[in-house]
Amino acid sequence: MAARPHPDRRRAAQRFGRLAEHAARLLLRFKGYSILACDLRTPVGEIDIVARRGAVVAFVEVKSRARVPDADSLSPIQRRRIVRAAEAFLSRQQDPRIECVRFDLMLMAPWRWPRHIRDAWRADD
Template identity: 40%
Template sequence: MAAKDELGRAGEQRAAEHLTTLGYEILGRNWRCPQGEIDIIARRGRELAVVEVKTRRALGFGHPFEAIDARKRERLWRLAYAWAAEHPDLARGGEIRLHAIAIVGVHPEKGALEHLADLR
């Protein structure tokens, strides 16, 4: 596995652990369909969180949240609705929200973590 992929996986693991400590139940990870991939799908109460995780070793190429532009958010919404259509029993009655988690540091398990909920 490439170092970049290992960094991303470690970041997603840290993000999932973070969400769990906030009371979210992880429903899925790395869900794929022809339109793309959702890093994490989680639920807390009626909220269904579709989570994009961005992990960087440093800020040399900008803050991880800068990579989540309007086009990426539109794609995440399309993916969220595709996931909900494929999992109606899990999505029923839930309010879908987009979240982003950024992790910056050489070691994702110790790096700085920022969590933005309800992206618009």
């Protein structure tokens, strides 16, 4: 069993994660997206950012790590949880203008430009 990180280290990681999510929201706004929800929690999963541009709704998972290769670690279980949370969110939205749903990944690392991977995976993957 892995040891738990020291509380100070855990707080620093949480602070970096919040900062990364804030930076991701700013970047998405700069790219023309409207932010519909942040830190969306549903009974079946959690989504970092729900953004919309035109008829496209993007469910964005933000990964912040010390190194970029580490940030690309999103397990199939995590993907399924995000898909289920997105389905729960969409079931409450009765907007016929939504034509496309996408699952994006935003990779954040210190001293690196954010990397926005559009359509990083599909609901049926």
